[in-house]
Amino acid sequence: SGVTVDVKKGNCSYKGYRFNFVDLPGTYSISAFSPEERLVRRHIVDEKPDIVLNVIDSGNLERNMYLTTQLIDMNLRSVIALNFYDEFEHRGDKLDIDALGKLIGIPIVPTVAARRQGIDELLDTMIKIYESSDIIDPDGRLIDSVKDDELIERYHHLIELEHRHGKKHSASDIEGNRPLHSIVRHIHINYGSTIEKAIGNIKKILSANEGAYDSFTPRYIAIALLQHDKDIEGLVACFANYDDVVKCRDEEEKKIEAELRSPAVNAIMDAKYGFIAGALKETFEPVEVDPNVFTPTTRIDKIVTNKYLAYPIFALIIYLMFQATFSLGQYPMDWIDSGVEVLSGWLRSAMPDGMLKDLLIDGIISGVGAVIVFLPNILILYFCMTILDASGYMARAAFIMDRLMHKIGLHGKSFIPLMMGFGCSVPAMMATRTIEN
Template structure:
């Protein structure tokens, strides 16, 4: 039977994992290996995915993924199989001198120069506490998260201890060093290309068996290493017991118990790193490099390949030849491409294929699976020999189970989640509006003072409208950014973010996205900028990119003044709510369609499987929340301040020059370079029925959407108050003045009377609303996309495709609608 056929509360024993490629590799690496018991914990409210418990931790799988795993009941397994006893079968050797990266003389010379500087890489599974150690030791304020994929790049920091200077690098969390995900490849390349002096392998002590799988791969790389058994307080509370010295000897690595959130064991850890670096560790403990035995045929193949690999001097400087041979047997594409450049590449690959064929013949499984099984077999044997006994004093997930039964309940889960979102939304965009108004008032006051101090002219106008206006537009978002990340930080650090993705995954999966995409999309209705920044919580690069690309289609608050102005001008008060609602619905529908198109044609291939660890709930510290919130606020100012400031000055210059004396604001706008551009592009927008003044409003909105309303107000009624409206406000009859002015222009454009052009004007107005909804995101959003992706091409693509989409849809609506007028 299939794992997907088990019901809630039932258990089974894994027989095998079907499928192929990245999915199968990831499932096995996450612990879904034959002979392991798996329990079905609960279904998501929408019946998919399902939470399972295996090897003492909990993960979720979709039904489609669980259907690829064959299981049998525990009772049936007891009848047809005997309990399996695994022998570790390890072979201990001293380090092979051929595998050393430097000659003894070079090492001695380097040690004399840099003996007191130790380059340390932090490597470990997601949620193991790596970044907590990094922050505690270096004082660097990097992100601490309770979900997978929190660290998306290497973070550098520094620490000093016992006269040594530590250069710390916090690498992304990864479950293995395979060529599966960008995180895995990045960590591997960092360890190879920027080989550290010592690796601190951080392990979640409460999940030893799974975490030690990465340790065995680091052993293959033949790196100097110290293991930090983090969260050691949890296993002590649970009552787990094992011989730490014995386990350390079996792995040939010093292991230090730690609790990073309180700093317990950190001094001992760094003291051990120094000893490992200097080679002064306690010799009685017999720490030395080991070779994990993977079975006769695999070891024979490794040996044959090493004979060739050792002939390549460049290989020995960067790699352990044993590691490369193992990766070849795992059919690692990157390593294969690397090997193919060697003169004897054909012989090496023939040895690999011969060994793989013999493994298949003897074990009826591929060599990659055999290596994984051998590593888990070694881990199980080592834990058994070290006397590992799981305690019964306290179940780690007891409180988590109670909370999950409430927070992911099919009846209460969604209402609670919606309440959390509502609270976050209200606090971010309503509560945040107060400090935002204070900042706007402050920069307005600064602008007024400058107008008094500086003489009237282009310098004054540039500083007041360009520089101060640009700085103000950046700073005005800061309160909302801080409040948003305070909420997101709490949800991530507490573990609730993973539950939100667990509940929403089926809905998002139908759009081709990950469950974590839901929150950024909801936030996009408030402001696209913080929504774009919140996509970093999405582990899958594919889903992260697609989410960022469709986020501009979510109608943000900045568009509301434009909607109110156009709707109030052309539509009745009765029809206004329906017109407004239709715009939001169009944005959602278009976003769904574009998401499906992107995932089907542009980002082809299988997405990251929904094998997401559901960590136990933990209450984050106020210090961590405050630190993370402030750091993200600083990142926002650094990433977007310069871009928005430059863009604001450019838009100001286009609307200010040329500047003849004696003209009012309306006349000035009509003679500006921006107006000239609008008149030049007028033919492009004829299919929508727009005239050049409407075009100028759209061009001005490139800087910030609110400017569309104020620009049109100035051009048509010499009134820039439209951008301040968040509700119907016909003060002084401004909507009527706007209506008459636009109808007069459109009548001239269509060579008819203002009365006759009325139906066409309404259609033009709605087409204009659709264009505003869909076209070019504001400069702040473009800057955010560039900042989060690290590449201008995605920011430019987002600006280009949304504008093209806006043109097509608005033109289609106008042309089709004209047939019925």
Template sequence: MSTLTTSPAPPLPADGLPISSPQRTLTVALAGNPNAGKTTLFNALTGLRQRVANYPGVTVERKEGFWSLSPDAPPARLIDLPGLYSLDAASLDEQIARDVLTGRASSHTPAPDCVVVAVDATNLARNLYLVTQLLEIGRPLVIALTMFDLAARQQDTELDVAELEEALGVPVVPVVTTQRCGLDALAAAVWRAAQEGASPGAGWRLSARAEEEIASLARGGRGEADESNARLCSLAGARYAAMIELYAEELPQDAERRASVEGARSRLAAADPRWWQEPVLARYDWIEQVAARAVRAKRGAAAERERTPTERIDRVATHKILGPLVLLLVMLVVFQAIFSWAQLPMDLIDHGFGSLGDVVRASMPAGLLTDLIVDGVIAGVGGVLVFLPQILLLFLFISLLEDSGYMARAAFIMDRLMRGVGLHGKAFMPLLSSFACAIPGIMATRTIENPKDRLATILIAPFMSCSARLPVYTLMIAAFFTGRKVFGVVSVGVLIIMSMYLLGIVVAVAVAWVLKHTILKSPPPPLVLELPPYRMPSFANVVQTIYQRASMFVRRAGTVILAISILLWALVTFPRAGAPAQGDGERVQPSANAREAETVQPAAGASNVAESAGAQTSGDKGEQIRNSFAGRLGRLIEPAIRPLGFDWQMGIGLIASFAARETLVSTLSIVYNVDDGGEQSGSLIEAVRNARRPDGRPAWTPLVAVSMMVFFVLACQCMSTVAVVKRETNSWRWPLFMVSYMLALAYVASLVTFQGGRLLGFS
């Protein structure tokens, strides 16, 4: 990216001067309201030449691409700003957008040479609000009038583009993005505006009293400006900065500055308690004047407005009874897709990596390197990619629901329920997605604006029983609860699985409530949510979204997962067992190490005898695991997990399952020396049933199985989730917090289950 920026940053010409070098890479920012067609426009302008990253230190996504403005200049850098209704910096998105527009976002992003703002022609007044704020900033501005075709067709009013251009004082270019109409004209207008470098500025003024305060703040503010803000502190810039300070919700950091802003505010408040509304009212007054010039009622338009298609759809989609039913149906389809349609590609990937591993193992000399490649790298990469079909499908649905406008309706319907827990209606879809897999669910929380609400949603998402828990549930059910029925009809197994799902939901609700009343305390999130008109999702947009999400998952989460897989492989592989002297006679005291003595395990001896009946090779494998670091860890934690009903072999399974839950099943197969059978093979079920404690009692009982399942419902055993939370929150703090509190909850719940169950006489 940086190689394409030919001049060193910040390459800003002085205010108003024409740009001297035609070879300089121009920077253009794209702004617009949510649902104004900004993303579609961005995709159409940049094609596939774009990349997504985060702004440094925050979770706001930063999208950039290249856009050819003129054949004899390098393509311009096009920065896609977050979708915004306003620039008043109430949210992180708005703050970032303002920083980008004023050139303060990062050292290598200069203030844009031109700002393109997507304005929805069907919703002119509200969209123009953002335009008024962009005019205040004083960058060259070009308006891309989107949905122009819809406005011409649907509405009872007529829009005069030339008149609008005149009234606003900036170029207005109607575009129909789907047909690529107007894009060349837009490029030409942006090119011209960037060359001229002029902006008409704001066309309105505040009351004399307010202007006086702003002017005095602006004079005082000049001194503190640093060099990179030189442009901002030109006369218009200083006025703008002072106005933002005066009307922002927060106060400036600097103490002296804070005092002068506070003074100005209290003087204004004394004269008019609603002083803070003044800029908003002034902007809307001006918008009304612009609209009065440019918008005319169509001749012959019916006095009674006929229903729009959106209103007709909403008569069903948000109907008192039908609305929730439609939502249920949508949920069913999404779940069906994720659970069953994704199965085939997931199996293919799984088998593909399995056979790749076999081929590699066959063609390379046996040894550590081969083991590392097969068991560490290939199995690790496979473990990541196996989730890809579910993620792709889920994001297909999420982007379809989002782009069509239905997602806002789902939030509208569910808000009342979600608010009971202190969450936002928008948290519903991410939580629902988490039943398939928490990873896309957590990634989908980006639609929640308030960072605290978003964090609360992220922190409870892993409680939703995801598909990776199913292999564990099914193994436990198959081993201990098959054939049992309640009242002769309902199978106990189904009841247990259902209770596990329910347990996750109940705990999630409780945790959300606690979080929202303690560390994430914030007033109940307001719901001011636009219900946009239904629109046909654009194929290109959907593909682009899916591609970006998938590649982000594979790249970022993938690297962490790969590293941890290799670590886990090392933990079960080292130290190498089987100095030949130890042969197959007495394996009880393998390396006579200190830790062995410490954990005093006659247990190891007894279970060894039982196991030596197993096949020779798998016996070696079991031996290897017992002596590996993982095995030692298993024995080390045994005292801690014994109250839950678990022994050290299950301990190894637990440790391994922190990589991914379903790993428990494959680890148990290794620990119990089950010969490479399929994961759900009968032999593993038999082995689990037959495993014995040192004293000859069965290691697993139905109660242990339930305790294990409860642990799996509540513990965050998924490094992919941890990696994604790290990515989404941009710190290790929250993922570590999540893992620890979930582990604590899982431990306590498992303890209560096992000990309580014993007290009640279960075994």
């Protein structure tokens, strides 16, 4: 995830369609434990996008697909862009994309965004989902339309009839052969009999509340309650039978813990990763790596994360970064300072005395000069941090600092805003919004 909780918007035209994209903060889940997670989920709920484009880094499928399981629980129309696919193939890994799409019920398009590879196919897939359906056929491909009988017979275990804006339909609402504008792919993740029974019992209690599902599906609410999601608990607090819902949740939670010997939140998380691992086991074939062969990356990792060398190397890198910032930055600082003095002196001799002269020299030029004189230091510091981030060392530094930062109640990645504060306090304070607690 990034250091911002803002959104970026863009648009494009393709085959007569106008695409309005909203780029949400990068996150591995929408469990509402951090500001960016809350923002992503709140945007999806409030804005009700026609399609959720889930961009996944192909470098670590198991970790990056956890968010996909949550989107499945929310029953959203979505498509997966499997990015950095060129690096994936370069490593020698193999993936049956159609089979994986069939197993998770979401179309997957391999992309290399930096070179626009796969973008047209991705847009075509999004158009097909928007105009027709996101039901996956037995071969893992999107289908345009099905007849009612065929729908009930072949896809009853995969789909639920639902209007894209929340209006419910029964099977009898689908007449003849029509594009599936109101049919949404609905594959449930099977959490096992114990958890599924708990979800069903909570859903029964929730069903007594009209309008309870305007924002979330009942299944998602039930799962989130078992995970003690604070936002969902706040939503349920408005229900007339709130006490009954909480009582039912607590009872089911105890049953899960007694039968599975694990808290409900951990059991659900394990089931999600089990679903991901099972799907990847059937479709993903990683290249076999000889443990005796070390790549340059693994060699460097062994050095920079070494038990004894990690902290001295970290201290040396930080020292060199600050040395470069203030030593190299001193030269442009002196140039800017001299330039401001020359400009002020020239205006002082060229302009007659008066309020305008005082405003320009003592106000605008002196004020702006006092700020921009530090610009070289800030630019050099952020340039160094960008290099560290691009090289992957920043993530390793967060790992190295984790134990030390935990002693003051912070996560290892909290050192990033701490470092940014040496350059400029404002972006550093903004970056602290990504800290969970």
